[in-house]
Amino acid sequence: MFDVDWMGLLTREVLRERAAALIAEACAWAVGMSDQPHHLRSGGRIVTTGLTVGERAAHGLPLSGDEDGRLDLGDARPGSFQDALNSVDGRGVVQADRFDTDVLHPFVHETCLAAAERARRTRPAAWAELADDVGESEADLDDVVRAGSWEAPLRIDAEHLVLAALGDVPLIEVEAEGLPLSLVRAAESVVRAAAEPAEPGPVEDDLAGSLFLAHAAVRTLGAPLPLGPDAAERLVEELLAHGLEADEVVGVLPHLPVEPATADEVVAIVRAAGIG
Numbered sequence: 001m002f003d004v005d006w007m008g009l010l011t012r013e014v015l016r017e018r019a020a021a022l023i024a025e026a027c028a029w030a031v032g033m034s035d036q037p038h039h040l041r042s043g044g045r046i047v048t049t050g051l052t053v054g055e056r057a058a059h060g061l062p063l064s065g066d067e068d069g070r071l072d073l074g075d076a077r078p079g080s081f082q083d084a085l086n087s088v089d090g091r092g093v094v095q096a097d098r099f100d101t102d103v104l105h106p107f108v109h110e111t112c113l114a115a116a117e118r119a120r121r122t123r124p125a126a127w128a129e130l131a132d133d134v135g136e137s138e139a140d141l142d143d144v145v146r147a148g149s150w151e152a153p154l155r156i157d158a159e160h161l162v163l164a165a166l167g168d169v170p171l172i173e174v175e176a177e178g179l180p181l182s183l184v185r186a187a188e189s190v191v192r193a194a195a196e197p198a199e200p201g202p203v204e205d206d207l208a209g210s211l212f213l214a215h216a217a218v219r220t221l222g223a224p225l226p227l228g229p230d231a232a233e234r235l236v237e238e239l240l241a242h243g244l245e246a247d248e249v250v251g252v253l254p255h256l257p258v259e260p261a262t263a264d265e266v267v268a269i270v271r272a273a274g275i276g
Contacts, residue, residue, distance in 0.1 A: 006126065007115070007116075007119060007130060007148060007150060008150055008153070010115045010118065010119055011111060011112050011115040011150045011154050012154065012157060013115075014111050014114050014115040014118065015108075015111050015154060015157055015158060015161070018107075018111055018114070019161050019165075021107075022103075022107055022158060022161060022162060023161070023162065023165045023166065024178070024181050025103050025107060025181070026081075026099070026103055026162050026166060026174075026178070027166070027174050027175070027177040027178025027181065028178040028179075028181035028182040028184075028185055029099060029102055029103045029178070029182075030081060030084070030171065030174045030175050030178055031175045031178045031179055031182040031212075031216075032175070032182075032212070032213060032216040032242060033053050033054075033084055033095075033171060033175065034052060034053050034054025034057065034171060034172055034175055035052055035053070035054060035213075035241070035242055035243055036052060036053050036089070036216075036220060036241065036242065037051075037052060037053075037090065037241055038051050038052060038053045038055075038056045038063065038087070039087070039088050039089060039090050039092075040065040040087075040088070041065055041088060041092060042065070046088065046090060046091070046092045048090075053084065053087070053171070054171070054172060056079075057078070057079030057083075057084075057170065057171050057172065058079070058172075060078055060079060061078060061079075062076075062078040062079075062083060063078070063079065063083045063084050063086070063087040063171075064076065064083055064086035064087045064088075065087075065088075069086035069087070069088075069094060069096075070086060070094060070096055073085055073086040073096060074086065076167070077168050079170055079171060080167060080168050080169060080170060080171065081166045081167060081168075081169050081170075081171050081174045082163060082166075082167035082168065083171070084171045085099055089220050089222060090220060090221070090222075090234075090238075091220075091221065091222040091223075093222045098219065098222075100155075102219070104155055104158055104159060104162075105151075105155065107158065108151050108154045108155050108158050109145070109151060111154065111158075112145045112148075112150050112151055112154065113141050113142065113145060115150075116141040116144060116145050117141060120138065120141070130144070130148070131144050134147035134148055135147065182212060183209065183212065185212070186209065186211050186212035186215070210244055210248040210251065210252055211252050211255055213239075213242040213243055213244055214239060214242070214244060214248075214249075214252040214255075214256055215256070216242055217235065217238035217239045217241070217242045217244075218235070218238075218256060218257065220238050220242075221234055221235060221238060225257040226257045226258050226259050226262070227256075227257060227258040227259065227262050228259055228261075228262055229259065229261045229262045229265045231258075231262065232262050232265035232266050232269060233265075233269060235258070235262070235266060236249065236266055236269050236270060239252075246270050249266065249270055250266075250267060250270065253266060253267070
């Protein structure tokens with residue numbers, strides 16, 4: 001059993017220092033949730049309630065149901081961010097699970113790497129000894145972090161920080177707080193896509209907001225990426241449900257994780273429906 005407590009304490013210290021950034025990322029992730037169709041599991045089946053998530057929250061109705069969700073989130077105030085986390089999307093995926101994958105896990109990993117870099121810089125001898133204890137090279141921060149197993153307990157601390165700050169806050173307020181950063185993240189996504197030789201060129205600035213909504217629609221599907229042709233019809237439905245116009249759907253397609261055949265099918269669906 002390795003004595004790595006000092007490193008565990010350091011990861012928690014760095015997490016506290018980055019708490020504001022974590023809350024900001026959580027708010028940015030929530031943007032667009034209110035515009036999505038609301039779903040519940042009833043009798044083992046996913047059904048729509050006929051309202052958007054935001055409309056249901058505005059009526060004071062719970063967003064999560066009795067047949068889904070996580071026990072630790074079950075006491076949520078109706079319409080709150082915690083309530084939204086405990087709800088399900090159109091495929092029955094609990095939103096909290098998506099949040100873990102999209103935000104919590106990568107943020108915690110980055111935090112552990114930041115702590116490792118600080119440890120190597122400020123405590124070189126202790127860091128070298130620790131790396132040797134876990135059987136990894138002291139120069140490879142990622143391998144040492146993985147071997148040290150600090151991420152799992154830190155995820156619990158990170159989740160507690162998010163829920164303490166945002167759990168009871170109305171979803172619409174969380175979205176409003178996260179809108180500026182969400183647009184920054186959308187723009188960063190465009191820049192990354194433009195920097196990859198195999199990807200299409202940069203998107204026009206006025207499509208940045210549409211691209212953000214389009215990526216939210218893709219996440220809502222919860223399907224393996226890149227999306228295959230069998231997902232084309234559902235993708236069109238989600239893109240329109242997220243507020244995109246037909247011309248915007250066609251415009252963002254080259255920048256979405258879809259197969260070429262899927263893009264062709266989406267265009268055909270739009271044209272056949274007479275909305276393009």
